[in-house]
Amino acid sequence: MAGKSGREISAVPEGGIKSKLLSWEGALVLILIGVNILGVAISPNYNVNNVLREMPRYLAEIFMMFGMGYILVLGDIDISVGALVCLAGTVTVLSSNAGAPFIVAVIICLGVGLLGGMLNGFIATRFTELPTMIVTLGTQIIFRGIAEVLFETWGNGGGTASMADTKGLMLLAKKLGPFPIAFFCVIIVGVIMIVVLAKTTFGRKLYAIGSNKTAAYYAGIKVERIRFICYSLLGFLSGLCALFLLTATFGSNTTTGQGFEMEVIAMCVFGGIATTGGKGNLTGAFIAAFIIVCLRIALGQRNINTQVILVIIGLMLIISVLVPSISSAITARKKRA
Numbered sequence: 001m002a003g004k005s006g007r008e009i010s011a012v013p014e015g016g017i018k019s020k021l022l023s024w025e026g027a028l029v030l031i032l033i034g035v036n037i038l039g040v041a042i043s044p045n046y047n048v049n050n051v052l053r054e055m056p057r058y059l060a061e062i063f064m065m066f067g068m069g070y071i072l073v074l075g076d077i078d079i080s081v082g083a084l085v086c087l088a089g090t091v092t093v094l095s096s097n098a099g100a101p102f103i104v105a106v107i108i109c110l111g112v113g114l115l116g117g118m119l120n121g122f123i124a125t126r127f128t129e130l131p132t133m134i135v136t137l138g139t140q141i142i143f144r145g146i147a148e149v150l151f152e153t154w155g156n157g158g159g160t161a162s163m164a165d166t167k168g169l170m171l172l173a174k175k176l177g178p179f180p181i182a183f184f185c186v187i188i189v190g191v192i193m194i195v196v197l198a199k200t201t202f203g204r205k206l207y208a209i210g211s212n213k214t215a216a217y218y219a220g221i222k223v224e225r226i227r228f229i230c231y232s233l234l235g236f237l238s239g240l241c242a243l244f245l246l247t248a249t250f251g252s253n254t255t256t257g258q259g260f261e262m263e264v265i266a267m268c269v270f271g272g273i274a275t276t277g278g279k280g281n282l283t284g285a286f287i288a289a290f291i292i293v294c295l296r297i298a299l300g301q302r303n304i305n306t307q308v309i310l311v312i313i314g315l316m317l318i319i320s321v322l323v324p325s326i327s328s329a330i331t332a333r334k335k336r337a
Helices: 017-021 024-042 048-054 056-073 081-097 102-126 132-154 167-172 181-199 201-211 213-218 223-249 260-270 282-301 306-336
Strands: 160-162 251-253
Touching: 024 282, 048 056, 048 282, 056 081, 056 181, 056 201, 056 223, 056 260, 056 282, 081 102, 081 132, 081 160, 081 223, 081 251, 081 260, 102 132, 102 167, 102 223, 167 223, 181 201, 181 223, 181 282, 201 213, 201 223, 213 223, 223 251, 260 282, 260 306, 282 306
Parallel strands: none
Antiparallel strands: 160 251
16 A cells, blocks of 8 residues: 555555565664664764663653554644643642652653543544644643743743652663663553554554544444544653653753654654554654664764754655655656656
8 A cells, every 4th residue: 555655554564574674664774773873983972872871861752652653543643742741741840849749740740641632632523623733733832831821830930840859750760771761661662552553453443544534434433432542642641751751851841842743743754654544553653763863862962953953854754755756656657668
């Protein structure tokens, strides 16, 4: 099955070593290797230990990427997740500073994320005539606006708040061997999300809805219920992202999570998930996420401006869509000739 980009995207991967090597996921593995080679070439400090030390601040976004993948497979989109991370982080820091035990602060963080996702899901499924882009644009403004009000009211009037008691966060920031705990959490969540999407009935329903929502409805699939579940899941993962982001920053501010929504969408699309719905898988998105993380670390070690890094990521994204499209056009022209 080919998307509008011309890239072959299969919901169920074909067998055989050759087909896997020639798949988009195989190409992404080669790109990941190339990015690491580039990192070693441009920075004398780019090595396994340094990469693992800097990785936690970027790993948090990958949690949201899994949920965003589900939303894109449905043919929907959610651009409020960055603001939801800001709101969840803000409430967590302020509640902890107000005396809440760490476990309560964790529940609050995940709960705020879940409630935000449920709000998005409720509006998207009750008012189906509204484009989800507009719905989540509205909630994006609301979430960040609430966070700013909280800062003004309980954050000493400033736009930044640091967590006073960081003992709990330090536990989550610890390492198991050379690997941070966040790395193992990302792997565990990733395996679960990949298996659910690729191997379960629930995952098949997501592809069916993304391919043709009306046909899925008449086939007996509870379309709006599944959409609500996926938005709620993305909200919960946004809260999880906020929690692990706090282990790297130990605080929150009004710009926390800014641009996260575009980065996780880029991870998904670069990994082969079509924004039109019904195509792609999380395996490619998972590999693409680590490509972007390693690239950011490598370029960051060379003190390259953050905006330049975003430009490079954007170019990679455009090229990943253009190359298969150009290749398909050349092949079609040869067949006509």
